Amino acid sequence: MSDTLDLLEAIGGNAALRHASAEELAKTLAEAGASDALLAAVTAGDNAKLAEELGLRPMQVNHDSHTGGHEDDDETPDHGDGGEEPSQPSPPAQGGPSHS
Amino acid sequence: MTTPSLSPPTLPARGNLACIGLGMTLGSHLTPLARNHIEQADVVFAALAHGATEKWLQRMHPDVRSLQPYYGEGKSRQKTYREWVELMLAEVRAGKRVCGVFYGHPCIFAWSPRNAVRIARAEGYDAYMEPGISAEDCLYADLCIDPGQYGCQHFEASQLLFYERRIDPSGYLVLWQVAMVGDWSLTRFETGPAYRQVLVDVLAQDYPLDHEVIVYRAATLPIEQPRIRRVALRDLPATRLTGEDTVVVPPAHALKPNLAIRQRLEALDKHAAFT
Numbered sequence: 001m002s003d004t005l006d007l008l009e010a011i012g013g014n015a016a017l018r019h020a021s022a023e024e025l026a027k028t029l030a031e032a033g034a035s036d037a038l039l040a041a042v043t044a045g046d047n048a049k050l051a052e053e054l055g056l057r058p059m060q061v062n063h064d065s066h067t068g069g070h071e072d073d074d075e076t077p078d079h080g081d082g083g084e085e086p087s088q089p090s091p092p093a094q095g096g097p098s099h100s
Numbered sequence: 101m102t103t104p105s106l107s108p109p110t111l112p113a114r115g116n117l118a119c120i121g122l123g124m125t126l127g128s129h130l131t132p133l134a135r136n137h138i139e140q141a142d143v144v145f146a147a148l149a150h151g152a153t154e155k156w157l158q159r160m161h162p163d164v165r166s167l168q169p170y171y172g173e174g175k176s177r178q179k180t181y182r183e184w185v186e187l188m189l190a191e192v193r194a195g196k197r198v199c200g201v202f203y204g205h206p207c208i209f210a211w212s213p214r215n216a217v218r219i220a221r222a223e224g225y226d227a228y229m230e231p232g233i234s235a236e237d238c239l240y241a242d243l244c245i246d247p248g249q250y251g252c253q254h255f256e257a258s259q260l261l262f263y264e265r266r267i268d269p270s271g272y273l274v275l276w277q278v279a280m281v282g283d284w285s286l287t288r289f290e291t292g293p294a295y296r297q298v299l300v301d302v303l304a305q306d307y308p309l310d311h312e313v314i315v316y317r318a319a320t321l322p323i324e325q326p327r328i329r330r331v332a333l334r335d336l337p338a339t340r341l342t343g344e345d346t347v348v349v350p351p352a353h354a355l356k357p358n359l360a361i362r363q364r365l366e367a368l369d370k371h372a373a374f375t
Contacts, residue, residue: 005156012127012322025323042323056151060171060289061343062277064181064209064256 002033115192119200119213121232129233141199149203184212205234238318242326257281273349279341293337309334314348
């Protein structure tokens with residue numbers, strides 16, 4: 001059985017494979033000895049088996065807090081040349097959302 | 101054409117930092133220079149969007165340290181991002197060549213790399229930022245949008261609610277992190293329909309409720325296609341969104357000619373023709 005990550009990297013770097021139909025890609029991968037999990041992901045869009053095969057866990061994708069909100073700092077915008085704290089807007093004094 | 105083999109200059113051992121973008125799609129977007137930063141590093145830190153890309157990165161370097169475990173349910177992301185900066189800088193200060201690998205572009209919606217590079221430079225270390233193909237880049241390509249055609253505003257969705265901003269509905273509007281719109285606490289990764297309804301109410305001041313908006317997600321694995329959903333603005337609260345989704349609001353009005361400025365420019369043209 002071919003290595004799944006090697007196959008994914010090969011697909012990502014090959015124009016014909018990257019834009020092939022699911023049927024065409026599945027045929028090529030089957031001939032290359034792809035795992036059942038990778039074939040299921042290609043043909044049925046089912047990534048669950050692929051995640052199991054590779055031992056993947058869900059990941060957080062947001063790597064920033066709210067942009068702006070600099071009133072907590074020195075009221076200067078981020079010009080990239082000064083200190084910058086992760087910005088968190090000041091909540092309203094009353095009537096605002098809960099901060100539990 | 102072959103690439104000549106060049107020997108880099110021999111420099112005294114000193115810590116440095118490179119924050120690079122891995123791009124969005126595994127195997128498709130990593131630049132040669134970014135890849136070389138990974139390969140030349142002593143230690144690599146990773147903040148990626150998919151486990152497969154993290155596994156792929158581990159093939160490129162024997163010491164890849166995931167930053168994902170520093171997130172925590174109920175833990176402020178402010179704390180997490182500061183921890184990321186300190187982790188990277190501690191290794192730089194210890195004399196290591198450090199590479200921080202972030203999905204997409206390391207300057208876009210990523211607080212830690214900007215601040216790690218800034219602090220490293222302030223402390224006298226060499227620090228570099230290498231761009232990567234971002235979700236914004238993929239969005240333009242997959243939706244065939246030219247931001248120069250009508251103009252294009254970008255807002256972090258919560259910022260649009262927390263502040264009084266001016267939307268130009270004759271251009272494109274791109275809203276990021278809509279899944280967590282309205283979260284004051286920085287501890288949640290999703291809010292919900294009621295929060296998105298507030299966003300819709302704000303947008304409804306400039307757009308009709310039947311205006312079609314696009315919910316977009318770039319492909320992370322090369323076996324995937326970009327996910328593009330079109331819904332009416334009024335239906336956005338009921339539309340399932342995750343952190344990967346970005347909302348694009350196409351123009352609602354034609355560009356309005358500025359007649360006064362046009363006349364002024366014509367007068368300049370006439371004047372220039374006679375001089």
